[in-house]
Structure formats: C-alpha cells, structure tokens
Amino acid sequence: MLNPTLAARVMDSLLPESLFAKAGRMAAVFSKTLFFCSMTFVSMANDSPPKLESRMSHVQSFADLDLVASELAKGPVLPTDPLPQSLAEMTYDQHRMIRFRPERSFWLDEKRPYWLQTFHRGFVHKDQVQLYLLESLGLGVAAQNSVRPRLVEFDKAHFKYEGDLKAGDLPADLGYAGVRFIGFFPGNPQYSEVASFVGASYFRAHSEKTVWGSSARGLAINCGLPKAEEFPVFRAFYVQQPKPGDLSLTFLALLDSESVAGAYQFVMTPGVQATTFDVTARLHFRKVPEKLGIAPLTSMWMWGDALAGPKGDHRPEVHDADGLLMKGGDGQWAWRSFYRQNYPSLVRYPFEKLAGFGVIQRDRNSEHYKDDEARYSERPSVWIEPQVPWEKGALELLELPAEHEGIDNVATWWVPDQKPVVGQPLDLKYRVSFFGGDPPEHQQAKVTAVDLVRESPKKFVFRVDLTGARLAEANPEKVNLELISIRCAITSQRIEKVSDQQWVLHLVAEPTGEGPLELIARLSDEGQPITERWSYLCPLEAPPVVLPPWRVQQNQQETSR
Known part of the structure; x- marks a missing residue:
C-alpha cells in the first residue's frame, strides 16, 4: 500500500470562495504581466545609508554581496523612487512602445559571447533596479582575474520612445526595471535572447529547442496564504564581463523585501537541449515570515486533459505545463496532473528528503495544441535540483481560477519545516534547468x-x-x-x-x-x-472555461467578413 502521508494534503484553508475578493491580488502573482508586482513592500521614506551605498558600488564577488545583504538586513528595505505619473499610468500596449535599441547592447562590439539589454520602468514595472558591470582591469592574466564594478547609469538614448511619451519628460536617474541576457547556443552563431530577469524576482529562460514558457523566482514570502503575498525583489545585478569563448555567464543579484535580504549568484549556461542556472544564495532575515517558499516556479494551465476548451476555440489544449513532477530522496518519482479548480486550491506534498521538482510540459505533440503562434508543444519544463536533497518539508502546489491564458495560475515551491532564524543566514545551492519534456534520469x-x-x-x-x-x-x-x-x-x-x-x-x-x-x-x-x-x-463540477478576449474579437472579425 502507498503511504497515506504521501498523498496531497488538501490544506484546511482550501481557500474559500470568500477569498475571491482577495484573489485578484493573489492570482496576479502569477500573471505574465506581473500586474501586482508593484505592490512590493518598499520604504519610500528612508534613504539608503551612505555606507551601504558605498558597499553596493564596490561589490566584486559573492562574498562582497553577502556582506551588503547582511548589512541591509539590519535596517529598512532599499528605497525606490516613485514612477512619474506618465509611466505609472501606462497601459500594457503603451509600455510596449518603449523599446531597447539593440545597437546599444552592452558588450555588443567587443566580440564577447554575451550582450546585455535592460528593461524600461513603467506600467507594472515599478521597482527600481541597478545594473553593475564587473569588468576586468586589463589584458594580463592577473588583470583579467580582477574586476571593478561599473554602475550603468540610466540612459534615455538606450531606448526608442515610439508612443506619446517623450524622453525629455523623464528624470535622468529613472533607473531600470530589469535585465535581458543575449547569448548564443552551442554550435549556433546566431545571437538570441536566452534569459530575462524582470518583475520582483521573476526570471525565465529557454534552450535552443524550446521557447518562452514557465518562469522561476528567486524567493516567495507568505505565499498561498489568505493574505497579501510579500514579493522579494532583485534590486541590483552585478554581471561579470565574459571572456571570448566563455560558455557560461556569471552574475550576482541582491534580493530585498520586508522580511529578508539576500545575495544570489547565478551561473547561466545556455544549451541546445537545456539552459541551466547554478544558484548559490545566502538569505538574511529581518523577521521570520509566516511561510518561506524556496525556488518557486510559476506556470499556466487553462484546459487540456479531462477539461475541454470553450466553444469557438479549436485548440484542444492550452497550457505551459501539464503537471508537477517530484523526485524523493529515495529516487522515487511522483506526478501530479494539473487541473483547474473552481476556487484557489493549495495542496501539500510532504517529503523527508526532496531531490528535485518542477513544472513539466510533458506533452510535446503539436497536434494536441493546434497553435502555431503560441507553440505550446515547445514550451520548456522547469526543473529544480538541490545540490544536496532538501530535508523535512513539503512541496506546495497552488492552482488558481483564471480568465485566460495570459495569466499564470499555477505555482509551486518548497517549504522547509524549520523556520528561518533572524541573525542566522540560510544557505541554498540548487540548479534551475529549462528543457523540453521530462528530466532524462526519469526512467x-x-x-x-x-x-x-x-x-x-x-x-x-x-x-x-x-x-x-x-x-x-x-x-x-x-x-x-x-x-x-x-x-x-x-x-x-x-x-x-x-x-x-x-x-x-x-x-x-x-x-x-x-x-x-x-x-x-x-x-x-x-x-x-x-x-x-x-x-x-x-472537482465535483468542471470549472467554467471561457474564450479569451482576443479570441472573441478574432471570431467577431472572421464572422463579419
């Protein structure tokens, strides 16, 4: 017999219907537009101490950044300058009219394997992010192994303003919203966007054989609770200048929120089959959160197996992932097929030891989706693999109602049984992989x-x-x-x-x-x-499935012809 403790524990707070009034704020966590990431807990009244600002501008290594995070955790969260009204009130389409100029990519003319681009603040992207380049000091071996940080000041000349917004109306110190990494896949000389970090601590990537899909996050705080979630934010990036021939790119990120400050190191390696991030993190807590979600992932499931789509939509399946895959410390595998509930649903999967988990797009047959534009059959699976199995805790899976496929309505994270302790750093080491299908070791x-x-x-x-x-x-x-x-x-x-x-x-x-x-x-x-x-x-009754707004408009246009 199966051990009943391995069953999904439908939590006592199978979130009730009354929470739909609050669910907008919760569900938006998983929106591809990151609609509510602007609700991050940020102090506007406290300026960063000069000593801390000086330390931030002199970071050269993970150890340096960890000292910054440790010092930051002793005081208030980093302030962020409020957006000008013209940017804060932007619509999604208006924000899309601000485009980074590809010819202004950092390191573009230096024959290096990676370039950098930035995201412009505005619309929902209200957080102010700093970008530092860790550049080598010279051509000698010793000089190449030594770096100096260079702050990339906000520059309006890096962007095209194609809408009504005029560059002259913006402050000179606006700052950025995030960073985009341009690189190449082995054996392919064509440069393309490999990964992007924008909105709270969200990031996404793909391999050469996959396209954009499910996302990862640096950390989740008070997630899946009947209260507003706290969104840690990557407030600064330090990108190590790559040398010609480098296959991987190393960069650091400073995370900050009301409860925690943290130092992260990412070693990104693009691949034909899989793009990976080796993550090292150290977290310093200002206070103990009610819940800590480690290595959170977000995805989308609208309809598919066991749930037909709405009338007027010919696509049999619409999802970025079709299940949650879990690997126990004993090497056994578990699969939880996704299905939309009629209410916000949270379940727990307890583990003595967890060797890996991820949101998996297992069905790779394009005929099962019939969507040449969205290319759901090519969306990546995202897999988390701790360097050493995580002990005593539970995976949580949150499934939310959603109106259309533009909203990520599935999320999962690891919750350790042991609460963090203020004054005691928490160390994490794990790999995040983006690839097609299942992990090769799953036999x-x-x-x-x-x-x-x-x-x-x-x-x-x-x-x-x-x-x-x-x-x-x-x-x-x-x-x-x-x-x-x-x-x-x-x-x-x-x-x-x-x-x-x-x-x-x-x-x-x-x-x-x-x-x-x-x-x-x-x-x-x-x-x-x-x-x-x-x-x-x-669920006892199938959840309602409706046509997305753009599909209704498309059908109306086709009918009127």
Missing part, C-alpha cells in the same frame, strides 16, 4: 494522458494512459495496483495493455460529495515500482 513509466467523463454526480469514469519501457518487462495481470481514493469510492478498476509500452488504467469513482475527489495510483512489479506515483485532484 519509470509515465502518465501521458488523463481523460474524465462525469456520467453522473455519482459516477466519474477515468482513463489514465501509461507509457514507458518498464511496462514491456511486466505482466498487467500480475502487477500490483497501489491505489488510494479520497472523498470517493472506487467501484471499478482495470488495467488494459494496449501495447508493450502503453497501458491504460481504467477507474470508476463514486464521489462522496464532501469536496474534490483525489486519486493516487502506482503500479509495482515484484515489490518494485514500475510507474511514477500519479495523483489527481478532481
């Missing part, structure tokens, strides 16, 4: 599709497709089906062999009506698991 048979028919309020019929080479070695009549059902009774179960490497698990469930039913299943042969552990949280 157990996988759940590749889920279908659901609600024949009646008392009869839910499930079809779970299983695919993998491990199935070819087993006999479906002799394997052990480990099955847990919560808030439902299983009235029928059957395993069908479609081919050597494709089986189907057929289940009929009778809901008790107490809440969403939950299923957990795994196949084992002679005591050894041959499939990942599958779990599923299914």
